[in-house]
Amino acid sequence: MVIYAGISGLVEISKNGTRKPLFYLDGLDSAGVQVIYGTVAVDGYKGVYKPLYTNEAQIWWSRAGIRPLAIP
Incomplete structure (x- = not known):
């Protein structure tokens, strides 16, 4: 396994040579930040x-802090 610093962060390569991606869940807070x-992390x-x-x-600040129903 190889890990190195890429442009957007650490890059991890598995023992069989495939990249192990890392996805980010992001959003905006109530101030727009x-x-x-x-x-x-995917392997x-x-x-x-x-x-x-x-x-x-x-996460749900725009909904008064309440998660929406899974089935409306």
């Missing part, structure tokens, strides 16, 4: 979500 709310067919917030209401 970009905030990273979580990451998804082959497996993705692992890592939340970077302490309170889910931060």
Whole structure:
């Protein structure tokens, strides 16, 4: 496995030579400032979500902190 610093951050190459991407879940806070709310690290067919917030209401600030229903 190889890890090096790329333009947008660390790049990780697996033992079989494929890139292991890291996706960012971002949004805007109530002041319009970009905030990273979580990451998804992908290894082959497996993705692992890592939340970077302490309170889910931060994500849903425009909905009074309440998550929308999964089925409306």
